[in-house]
Amino acid sequence: MARRIDPERHRARRLQIIDAGLTVFAHAGYAGATTAAICREAGIGSGTFFHYFPTKDSLLLAILDEGLAETREFFAAQEGRADAVQVLLDWVRHALDDLRDPRATGFIAAVSGLSMRDDVATALRADEKATRTGLMHWLALAQGSGEVRSDLSVDRLAGWVMLIVDGFAGRVGGSADFEVTAEEVLLFEVITTFLAGPSAPPHRATQQEREEDPHA
């Protein structure tokens, strides 16, 4: 009787290799990550690797795809919420959670060194578009309720929020003394201030409220 194909097992192995790839890419960079090292990390033979991924490149793209899927899942999970601004901040929190995986920044750095490659660029664009689209939806709502500045298009707002978060991610990877937990407060301040816009700084208002609140 034929051995049944077990999709569970296949998917598990695949994720195991993806995880190993993430680890080794993050530690050694893409070029420095030999398939042998990835196999060692995954605890498999080289043949098995190529049984699951036709090329080393395809593993990279699979990881990027996984990231895209995660992004989509995040936004799909927010559907139906009413507090647009909180969704935006939750996305930032979500991004920060990713950054707590010590491999994240290394991987991001490794991939950014490959952005001249068409396949990588396409995958990166897909991820960034999914994020941008997701953010724009809530930014539009927040603009509608007056919680977010209206002097900039939602597209531009989304881009700038991502810009700030990306810059933050770069620091996390770059400086050893830049800790997510220690710096996240400031991140929220900067983003909130930015979204409030020049004429009605919300963060300041919030702080004032706080100062006034204790007496209440």
Place this chain on the structure above:
Amino acid sequence: MARRIDPERHRARRLQIIDAGLTVFAHAGYAGATTAAICREAGIGSGTFFHYFPTKDSLLLAILDEGLAETREFFAAQEGRADAVQVLLDWVRHALDDLRDPRATGFIAAVSGLSMRDDVATALRADEKATRTGLMHWLALAQGSGEVRSDLSVDRLAGWVMLIVDGFAGRVGGSADFEVTAEEVLLFEVITTFLAGPSAPPHRATQQEREEDPHA
């Protein structure tokens, strides 16, 4: 009349190779940049390349050194100025000018993929430290004159200014529709707002208000 070694000529050739390296690294990434391609770009033979740089790595480090030197030159040129805040903004302008070289973002991306390597990390840290030190000097002055928020250390302020500028640089490289010239206004807004801090709205209009309403 034996021809003496001409240091001028030597330095010119060296710069020529550095320039070619910058171009090819930016276009192809570090691993994708073969020494052969760099030689072609520089219009020299491979032997000549290794006459000037012992290894491909050393060329990369030389480029990074060049960047460090430029950073130091910038700050050296500001010495003696009295308008601290303007110096800070001039540094941002200076960084933006660098980004107008189309190779800049590609090179930055290429290098960030190598940050796990000790030699590269050291060079990057040196550059970032020079910048940070330079900024901190003027931030301290600006704090002293009350033009910059004092709730954060100059170290942290410097880090965050760099964070924002780095995030900006990442966008310039990443999205084709993110133009330096179109977006720089917003960059200045974000940085100015950040430096002003939550309690002091930085926007010009806001600043004018401040000047008019110092007693409040």
Place this chain on the structure above:
Amino acid sequence: MARRIDPERHRARRLQIIDAGLTVFAHAGYAGATTAAICREAGIGSGTFFHYFPTKDSLLLAILDEGLAETREFFAAQEGRADAVQVLLDWVRHALDDLRDPRATGFIAAVSGLSMRDDVATALRADEKATRTGLMHWLALAQGSGEVRSDLSVDRLAGWVMLIVDGFAGRVGGSADFEVTAEEVLLFEVITTFLAGPSAPPHRATQQEREEDPHA
């Protein structure tokens, strides 16, 4: 009621794989024929393949053995015939029929590229020896009845008949515009002429002339 091993079924599967091997070897050459491709062609899993043949090599040798068996069958079927020359020509016809299988020439070409391997060389020699032996028998009879030239040994005659047929087979595979059906007439002419020998023109027209002009 334990299922007994079914030799019929086993033999059928074996032939199915042999047939697939012939097809794929012919299309892709020996090295280019992956066991995976053969399995696909045969509609079986790789495990099944190695259940029937211990190695890819052994499949090749089995195909060659099959050819040898066929050769032997052919000559066994001729036993007892009296018309030696016709048997020889029937063998040519038989060889031509083989060539009508479009896979034949591809397979022959593939195998000839392996003739430096001892096992293949041995198998090829066995086939060629069976053919040669078969032909020699009838050539000897034909020589005895004066229908075939006697200035050459039967061994040499057999070799040359095979040489011509092999050359013909090579053309069938090599040129798209060399059709078996169109060219076989000439093949019979050349072989007949060769077997008749220099002193006895074999072509019918020529023979008629001869009969009419015996004094010349």
Place this chain on the structure above:
Amino acid sequence: MARRIDPERHRARRLQIIDAGLTVFAHAGYAGATTAAICREAGIGSGTFFHYFPTKDSLLLAILDEGLAETREFFAAQEGRADAVQVLLDWVRHALDDLRDPRATGFIAAVSGLSMRDDVATALRADEKATRTGLMHWLALAQGSGEVRSDLSVDRLAGWVMLIVDGFAGRVGGSADFEVTAEEVLLFEVITTFLAGPSAPPHRATQQEREEDPHA
């Protein structure tokens, strides 16, 4: 002062590698010929090999090209001759000389196993077309002078002469006891008889003359 590019040296090295390739392909077949073995045979490092030939395939094609060039040279050297039939027989002699290189038949066998590959097929077709064209020229002349049968087109005649020579070449490689020198007489007989055609066997005439001559 720059090292001068020495085209002589380059061509010599190239031929050296081609020669080694011919040897190893003939001995081991194409797939069995590792680039390492070719380099060992040529006495060079693997890097040098790929300095002269971008791929192992390209070496094979270069060898085939060399064969094509040789074919063209042969026919170019015959230009202006008046004895068409002798030119044809000289071509056969030329082909036999090639076969005296013990590597020739092995190489031919190796290549015929690759004829399903487009690049190889194209190269083989080019060689065969050059030969065919060359032969057709002299066959036409010989037909004009009545020395060669006219019941077949020159195209077909050329194909059949090549068929017979190819069959001969196959035997040289296949059987250890098929010696060029011992068998070439018969080759000339078969070809001459074939070209004379059924109605006027020229070889027979010649033999009759011989038989009559001794008495003269």
Place this chain on the structure above:
DNA sequence: AATGAATGAGGATTCATTCAT
């Protein structure tokens, strides 16, 4: 018997680097 996931030896190819000229 049948399957296909897992394996790893083997091989083509790349490319930084050396060195004779």
Place this chain on the structure above:
DNA sequence: AATGAATGAATCCTCATTCAT
């Protein structure tokens, strides 16, 4: 100083074969 031919270590990948189910 300048060159580019020569080098070989290092790496990705293929594919015949094994084996647990």
